[in-house]
Every structure is written in C-alpha cells, then in structure tokens.
Amino acid sequence: xxxxxxxxxxxxxxxxxxxxxxxxxxxxxxxxxxxxxxxxxxxxxxxxxxxxxxxxxxxxxxxxxxxxxxxxxxxxxxxxxxxxxxxxxxxxxxxxxxxxxxxxxxxxxxxxxxxxxxxxxxxxxxxxxxxxxxxxxxxxxxxxxxxxxxxxxxxxxxxxxxxxxxxxxxxxxxxxxxxxxxxxxxxxxx
Ligand code: AMP
Numbered sequence: 685x686x687x688x689x690x691x692x693x694x695x696x697x698x699x700x701x702x703x704x705x706x707x708x709x710x711x712x713x714x715x716x717x718x719x720x721x722x723x724x725x726x727x728x729x730x731x732x733x734x735x736x737x738x739x740x741x742x743x744x745x746x747x748x749x750x751x752x753x754x755x756x757x758x759x760x761x762x763x764x765x766x767x768x769x770x771x772x773x774x775x776x777x778x779x780x781x782x783x784x785x786x787x788x789x790x791x792x793x794x795x796x797x798x799x800x801x802x803x804x805x806x807x808x809x810x811x812x813x814x815x816x817x818x819x820x821x822x823x824x825x826x827x828x829x830x831x832x833x834x835x836x837x838x839x840x841x842x843x844x845x846x847x848x849x850x851x852x853x854x855x856x857x858x859x860x861x862x863x864x865x866x867x868x869x870x871x872x873x874x
C-alpha cells in the first residue's frame with residue numbers, strides 16, 4: 685500500500701489536491717482536520733477537547749493526533765494507498781508515524797511539499813472563511829497564529845523527510861488543474 689503525505693502551510697491547497705488525486709487513483713484521503721471537525725460536529729469528548737485548540741489556531745496535542753491516525757491506518761484495508769493530508773505536523777508525529785507504518789509493514793512513498801507564499805496563504809484563507817464558515821480562517825490574528833505555529837512546529841518536519849530522500853517540492857500557486865498536473869508529473873502513481 686502506497687502512503688503519500690501532502691505537506692504545506694495552511695491554505696497551501698493540500699485538501700483540494702489530495703481529494704482530486706484520491707478520486708482519480710482510488711486512494712483513501714485522510715484529512716486529520718476533517719476527522720477533527722467531524723468529532724466536533726458529533727460533540728464527542730475528543731471533539732470538544734480539540735475545538736479548544738483549533739479555535740485558537742493551535743495544534744491539537746500529539747497524543748490525540750497520533751492515536752487518531754494509528755486507528756485510521758490500522759482500519760484501512762483493500763485500498764491502493766492512503767494520502768495523509770495535515771499529518772504529521774510535528775517532528776514527534778513524524779517519528780511516531782514511521783513506527784506505526786513499520787508495524788503494519790508499510791512505509792512512506794513520497795512527501796509532497798506544496799509551496800505557497802505567505803500573502804497568497806492569507807488571501808486564500810480569507811476566501812475559504814467566507815465559503816466554508818471556518819472560524820480558524822476568519823480572524824486575521826488566528827490565521828497569523830496558524831502560520832507562526834506552522835513555521836515553528838511543522839516546517840522542521842521538512843528536514844526530517846529530506847534526510848530520508850522522500851521530499852518532493854512543487855509550486856502551489858496557479859490554477860488548480862495546472863497544480864494537479866504538476867503533482868501527477870512529480871508522483872508516479874500509474
Ligand atoms: P486543517 O484542516 O488541516 O487546516 O486543520 C485544522 C486544525 O486542526 C489545525 O489548525 C489544528 O488545530 C488541527 N489539526 C489538524 N491536523 C493536526 C495535526 N496533525 N496535529 C495537530 N493539530 C492538527
């Protein structure tokens with residue numbers, strides 16, 4: 685089973701592109717943000733706890749996220765692969781992911797880093813706030829916090845995958861279909 689990671693700042697387009705790729709190649713799209721929002725909608729204990737962090741633009745604690753992804757991977761069978769969108773977001777999550785995958789006889793095929801500049805990110809998140817009514821996209825101070833959390837805690841994960849020769853970079857600015865083309869040319873999925 686192929687394991688692909690879509691990596692990048694909030695608003696880089698990970699979700700949009702992961703959805704398109706998963707539909708085209710019959711992969712399972714696992715968005716940890718979507719999984720958390722589902723828990724919030726269902727008002728579960730995990731959801732209520734996670735909401736406190738998400739509303740501020742902070743990361744949900746590693747133990748919660750690692751548990752969630754572990755369960756998802758253990759339960760996923762009979763698909764060609766998984767696209768992880770929004771996980772890992774810390775070095776600890778990246779290390780734990782390698783351990784879970786090794787236990788299941790899987791490994792990461794590629795990590796796709798979608799590069800987008802800061803102003804474009806802010807513009808996109810403001811647009812998304814109107815369309816999806818996401819609290820964490822709507823307030824500029826929360827958006828700034830998410831970008832700073834990304835720079836401090838998530839960006840160092842790039843080096844982790846670079847050392848493993850798994851990182852592929854693409855430019856994430858442009859038309860959605862052009863970016864999709866770039867992704868397909870970069871990741872050989874056929
Ligand atoms: P996303 O939809 O990927 O932008 O995620 C929305 C929010 O969910 C993030 O700002 C975090 O608060 C939380 N979240 C999603 N994935 C993770 C993760 N891997 N680690 C910690 N928090 C996460």
